[in-house]
Amino acid sequence: MNGSQSNRAEVQRLLEEMVAEAQTLNAAAGGSVTDAVAAWLAPQYLLAARDALTASDAAERYKVLRNFVQDWALRRRGDHLAARLQLEREQFDWQRANHQAQKEQEFWQWLQRPEIREKVFPDTTRGISPAVREAIVRELNLL
Secondary structure, X not given: OOHHHHHHHHHHHHHHHHHHHHHHHHHHHOXXXXXXXXXXHXXXXXXXXXXXXXXXXXXXXXXXXXXXXXXXXXXXXXXXXXXXXXXXXXXXXXXXXXXXXXXHHHHHHHHHOHHHHHXXXXXXXXXXXXXXXXXXXXXXXXX
């Protein structure tokens, strides 16, 4: 194995370990690790902001509040973006399912057209006629 193949194998092994670890952590978190950490950090941040407000004098209070509002607005923007993405995923799934059902309906309508049925199911009268079939059964004593 040359150096390039060795590096590739090492990178692949590292990626596999990372994926396995991420799956274990997500299972422990009962979902997304990022969501679990965000849920833990939000109240921690709130408590720290309260402590900073309590420890600050009147002049500092405005700066602390302004920083808190900016940080919190960014967090809420992220929450709204995540919610919007979830809605878009659901809408996409719904549209895909609807599209699939519509395509199936159109297919069956298309298949009912006489010229299409003729192409898809050509001459259905081919094969052994009932009279020939009876003769074969009689000759071979099948029944």
